[in-house]
Amino acid sequence: MQTPWPLPTTAPKDIEWRLPRHARSVGRARRLFREQAASWALPPDLTDTAELVLSELMTNAYRHAKVPAGREIRARCLLTADRLRITVTDADRTLPTVAEASPEDESGRGLALVTVLAQDWDAQERECGIGKEVWCELAYDAPYS
Numbered sequence: 001m002q003t004p005w006p007l008p009t010t011a012p013k014d015i016e017w018r019l020p021r022h023a024r025s026v027g028r029a030r031r032l033f034r035e036q037a038a039s040w041a042l043p044p045d046l047t048d049t050a051e052l053v054l055s056e057l058m059t060n061a062y063r064h065a066k067v068p069a070g071r072e073i074r075a076r077c078l079l080t081a082d083r084l085r086i087t088v089t090d091a092d093r094t095l096p097t098v099a100e101a102s103p104e105d106e107s108g109r110g111l112a113l114v115t116v117l118a119q120d121w122d123a124q125e126r127e128c129g130i131g132k133e134v135w136c137e138l139a140y141d142a143p144y145s
Helices: 024-039 044-064 110-117
Strands: 014-020 072-079 083-090 120-125 132-139
Touching: 014 024, 024 044, 024 072, 044 072, 044 083, 044 110, 044 132, 110 120, 110 132
Parallel strands: none
Antiparallel strands: 014 072, 072 083, 083 132, 120 132
């Protein structure tokens, strides 16, 4: 029997996960990303950096979003010819700012890390009016398509 449509020859280059707003979702997002990075055959250094920035953005969404119970956090990864874009969306409209953590502080360095590791990042309110999205882009030299 012949298939009426062509079978895909590559994995999708755009993926999104919807996760509960819970501390365990940060680790789950990291595991899901690692699996996706392997299917995209991303190099280890890009995978490690992307996993770290995804973890920081997810942690911010979990810890700082002031939203009603039951709201989700969405994590999306989009791979283009020369960039990996990571976007984390939550239902809180408050935009994040880079904090200046002192050496004694146990937290507050997440966006500072993203600023150093990513080629670009930003945050904006979502077009639908509910919440915000925070994104960053990681550039790489070799195309992975």
